[in-house]
Amino acid sequence: MGLFIAAFIVTMIVTFWVKGSVPDTLIRYTLGAGSVEAMLTAGIKISKVRAGDNPGESEEPYE
Numbered sequence: 001m002g003l004f005i006a007a008f009i010v011t012m013i014v015t016f017w018v019k020g021s022v023p024d025t026l027i028r029y030t031l032g033a034g035s036v037e038a039m040l041t042a043g044i045k046i047s048k049v050r051a052g053d054n055p056g057e058s059e060e061p062y063e
Contacts, residue, residue, distance in 0.1 A: 005034055 008030055016022045 001034060001038060005031070 012022050012027060
């Protein structure tokens with residue numbers, strides 16, 4: 001996600017240099033959707049940690 005946002009920002013900077021303006025609506029919705037996606041991903045991770053669902057742990061101890 002971070003790489004996409006960084007590439008998007010660089011692309012918008014280049015677009016501004018070439019055209020002299022940028023599509024404001026595209027920027028608003030792209031960065032807004034990225035922040036919503038990041039919050040939802042964090043919420044899923046928090047709920048898994050609280051439930052004790054760690055994918056690296058097994059039910060049986062090592063022998």
